[in-house]
Amino acid sequence: DTEVTQTPKHLVMGMTNKKSLKCEQHMGHRAMYWYKQKAKKPPELMFVYSYEKLSINESVPSRFSPECPNSSLLNLHLHALQPEDSALYLCASSQGFFEKLFFGSGTQLSVL
Amino acid sequence: AQKVTQAQTEISVVEKEDVTLDCVYETRDTTYYLFWYKQPPSGELVFLIRRNSFDEQNEISGRYSWNFQKSTSSFNFTITASQVVDSAVYFCALANAGGTSYGKLTFGQGTILTVHP
Numbered sequence: 001d002t003e004v005t006q007t008p009k010h011l012v013m014g015m016t017n018k019k020s021l022k023c024e025q026h027m028g029h030r031a032m033y034w035y036k037q038k039a040k041k042p043p044e045l046m047f048v049y050s051y052e053k054l055s056i057n058e059s060v061p062s063r064f065s066p067e068c069p070n071s072s073l074l075n076l077h078l079h080a081l082q083p084e085d086s087a088l089y090l091c092a093s094s095q096g097f098f099e100k101l102f103f104g105s106g107t108q109l110s111v112l
Numbered sequence: 113a114q115k116v117t118q119a120q121t122e123i124s125v126v127e128k129e130d131v132t133l134d135c136v137y138e139t140r141d142t143t144y145y146l147f148w149y150k151q152p153p154s155g156e157l158v159f160l161i162r163r164n165s166f167d168e169q170n171e172i173s174g175r176y177s178w179n180f181q182k183s184t185s186s187f188n189f190t191i192t193a194s195q196v197v198d199s200a201v202y203f204c205a206l207a208n209a210g211g212t213s214y215g216k217l218t219f220g221q222g223t224i225l226t227v228h229p
Contacts, residue, residue, distance in 0.1 A: 042220060104156065
């Protein structure tokens with residue numbers, strides 16, 4: 001199984017809603033990532049977990065809250081988002097920091 | 113600081129043409145890793161290749177080839193005999209193995225490749 005599975009694929013939420021994005025991998029990878037990608041732009045790193053501990057936080061606003069419950073799961077909790085947060089949110093995993101990343105197909109998020 | 117520049121925003125070719133996507137990088141570290149990823153219209157990024165800074169050997173994989181030149185800080189990607197299925201956005205990326213950017217993958221702006229039948 002060489003897949004990274006993200007749910008949901010699409011999400012529309014209001015600015016007062018609370019929602020969560022989920023990501024799962026069963027490749028035994030110990031590094032997991034959240035990226036944000038706006039249309040026609042490259043992915044931007046948000047968070048990195050290594051061995052289930054948050055190791056990189058790219059100064060992301062607190063309305064985004066990551067969680068790594070175990071080595072296979074990664075969540076991104078969303079609260080009080082702004083319309084400018086609308087984007088494709090990509091999860092990825094890798095064996096280590098400098099190994100190839102396996103990406104999920106992403107969650108297309110729209111904030112109204 | 114690390115930076116990746118893909119000067120070609122969009123390239124359009126006709127099937128069977130060869131096409132080269134340019135990538136120029138900047139880094140102060142001596143140990144780093146370079147990558148190419150493909151993002152087809154479906155949206156999922158797909159890994160193509162990884163190179164470390166100590167390995168300047170060029171690589172060929174089927175119709176794909178990569179030319180890594182440290183002297184010009186370039187890591188160019190060539191598709192030979194392009195096909196419609198090669199249409200995608202291609203990203204070059206850099207990860208430093210030192211300093212404050214340790215482990216962070218920096219992407220270039222991407223090159224949109226369209227291959228017409």
